[in-house]
Amino acid sequence: MADVEQKDTVIVGGGPGGYVAAIRAAELGQKVTLIEKGDPGLGGVCLNVGCVPSKALISAGHRLQDASDASTYGIATSNVVIDFKKTQEWKQKKVVDRMTRGVEMLLKKHKVEIIDGEAILDNDHQLRVIKPGPKQFMDNDTGRTITWKNLILATGSRPVEIPHFKFEGRVIDSTGGLNLPEIPKEFVVIGGGYIGTELAGAYANLGAHVTIIEGTDSILNGFDADMVKVVEKNLKKKGVDVVTGAMAKNSEQDDKSVTVTYEVDGKEQSIKADYCMVSVGRKPNTDNFGLDMTSVKLNDRHQVIVDAQGRTNVEGIWAIGDIVPGPALAHKAFFEAKTAAGAIAGKKTANDWVGVPAVCFTDPELAEVGMNVATAKEKGIEVATAQFPFAGNARAVSLDEPDGFVRFIYTKDKKNIVGAQCVGPEASTMAGELSLIVNCGMNVEDVSLTIHPHPTLNEPIQEAADIAMGFPTHI
Numbered sequence: 001m002a003d004v005e006q007k008d009t010v011i012v013g014g015g016p017g018g019y020v021a022a023i024r025a026a027e028l029g030q031k032v033t034l035i036e037k038g039d040p041g042l043g044g045v046c047l048n049v050g051c052v053p054s055k056a057l058i059s060a061g062h063r064l065q066d067a068s069d070a071s072t073y074g075i076a077t078s079n080v081v082i083d084f085k086k087t088q089e090w091k092q093k094k095v096v097d098r099m100t101r102g103v104e105m106l107l108k109k110h111k112v113e114i115i116d117g118e119a120i121l122d123n124d125h126q127l128r129v130i131k132p133g134p135k136q137f138m139d140n141d142t143g144r145t146i147t148w149k150n151l152i153l154a155t156g157s158r159p160v161e162i163p164h165f166k167f168e169g170r171v172i173d174s175t176g177g178l179n180l181p182e183i184p185k186e187f188v189v190i191g192g193g194y195i196g197t198e199l200a201g202a203y204a205n206l207g208a209h210v211t212i213i214e215g216t217d218s219i220l221n222g223f224d225a226d227m228v229k230v231v232e233k234n235l236k237k238k239g240v241d242v243v244t245g246a247m248a249k250n251s252e253q254d255d256k257s258v259t260v261t262y263e264v265d266g267k268e269q270s271i272k273a274d275y276c277m278v279s280v281g282r283k284p285n286t287d288n289f290g291l292d293m294t295s296v297k298l299n300d301r302h303q304v305i306v307d308a309q310g311r312t313n314v315e316g317i318w319a320i321g322d323i324v325p326g327p328a329l330a331h332k333a334f335f336e337a338k339t340a341a342g343a344i345a346g347k348k349t350a351n352d353w354v355g356v357p358a359v360c361f362t363d364p365e366l367a368e369v370g371m372n373v374a375t376a377k378e379k380g381i382e383v384a385t386a387q388f389p390f391a392g393n394a395r396a397v398s399l400d401e402p403d404g405f406v407r408f409i410y411t412k413d414k415k416n417i418v419g420a421q422c423v424g425p426e427a428s429t430m431a432g433e434l435s436l437i438v439n440c441g442m443n444v445e446d447v448s449l450t451i452h453p454h455p456t457l458n459e460p461i462q463e464a465a466d467i468a469m470g471f472p473t474h475i
């Protein structure tokens with residue numbers, strides 16, 4: 001047996017959590033080893049099969065829509081066609097490959113040792129690296145055994161499967177949904193969360209007829225109903241059927257189609273589609289790399305329990321990203337990565353945010369950070385709200401995207417902003433400013449006295465604050 005290799009900081013998983021932790025740890029003077037099994041690979045779910053390729057398809061859908069119908073602007077177009085094979089090639093080569101190569105380059109620049117292989121924990125102090133693949137074969141051992149001063153676990157998450165919808169053939173997960181070889185004529189999406197609704201919108205823009213089947217009484221649960229309503233109106237305009245309170249029961253497929261059966265209002269219904277994408281949630285990867293051989297404690301949702309710096313109950317083992325509690329989002333993983341790497345270096349870092357922004361790349365986009373009225377009430381905080389509609393914003397009107405609003409939730413006494421919401425054009429971009437406002441604990445006067453350039457989509461932020469101050473201008 002080969003010698004046990006003694007390392008300084010070892011990171012398992014090269015996704016947004018793992019690769020950012022590697023960079024920060026290296027910047028802080030640690031000798032870093034990152035182990036990535038290559039499924040999906042450096043950049044993790046986000047860059048390979050998540051945030052980035054999904055936004056590429058969403059952009060392609062927008063380009064197609066803009067090209068197909070510009071009559072509002074007096075522009076006549078005809079014979080607009082899409083070569084989806086080329087769209088997919090662009091998404092893979094010019095977007096995903098480019099970004100993942102960038103991550104590899106950054107890691108190399110920071111002298112991070114990258115090990116291609118799968119880490120399997122043996123105990124609280126040691127792991128083995130095996131070649132990725134079926135674990136029952138003895139010959140997949142690389143012979144490398146590693147110990148660490150500090151180990152950061154960043155193994156991410158994977159899609160949840162539901163009974164009778166095994167991921168194969170025409171029943172696909174979000175990764176399958178991102179890599180379709182053709183634009184489906186009929187596309188069924190089970191689960192109207194943000195992943196399902198974003199891809200439903202993208203394929204509707206690309207020309208598919210889409211049906212969303214959602215078990216609860218609303219899609220995009222978590223966002224306020226009046227925000228979701230704006231998105232629903234747009235989905236309806238695109239011809240997307242949204243069936244809520246519907247339970248997916250069964251799928252049957254042949255080589256050409258899949259028939260999905262679901263129950264709604266006590267009645268069974270079925271739809272025949274080219275593909276059925278199931279996006280009902282994701283589960284943390286805590287059950288497939290020997291974590292049960294360690295003393296690391298999990299909660300009842302199989303997530304690793306950590307303190308505010310990402311420390312587990314086992315000395316020297318840390319965890320970040322989708323495997324720890326909190327929203328499963330790349331920017332949360334980035335933050336936790338920097339916190340853990342900093343804590344290892346003895347810095348007073350902490351995951352002490354006021355709010356993690358949540359963004360949804362629907363049409364129009366949704367963004368939210370901090371509390372909404374309901375969560376403020378639950379905490380016993382007396383709040384008021386002020387909102388400004390994009391219909392009163394010159395830039396939104398000139399973009400022909402006047403739907404939606406910006407809203408602040410602020411304390412009644414001191415007018416401190418505890419939450420901010422936006423539904424409308426470029427809400428994703430505005431989420432950064434809203435996050436700054438909420439996380440810096442600004443009050444409405446701070447925002448009202450901040451000059452916002454004209455004409456821009458950010459002006460409603462200042463206008464909503466003006467309303468809260470009692471001096472509305474453009475409304």
Ligand SMILES: Cc1cc2nc3c(=O)[nH]c(=O)nc-3n(C[C@H](O)[C@H](O)[C@H](O)COP(=O)(O)OP(=O)(O)OC[C@H]3O[C@@H](n4cnc5c(N)ncnc54)[C@H](O)[C@@H]3O)c2cc1C
Nearest residue numbers: 013015017037039044045050051119156321322328329330
């Ligand atoms: C379709 C889709 C769209 C999304 N869109 C957004 C978005 O717009 N914005 C956003 O913030 N988030 C988005 N997300 C969520 C985001 O992708 C995740 O929150 C983020 O990738 C989590 O980062 P992570 O580092 O925790 O894990 P992951 O990205 O899952 O990376 C984990 C890595 O660890 C590796 N690994 C696992 N086990 C081992 C092992 N034993 N040994 C070695 N390597 C291992 C895996 O191969 C993987 O590369 C989206 C997700 C999906 C599926």
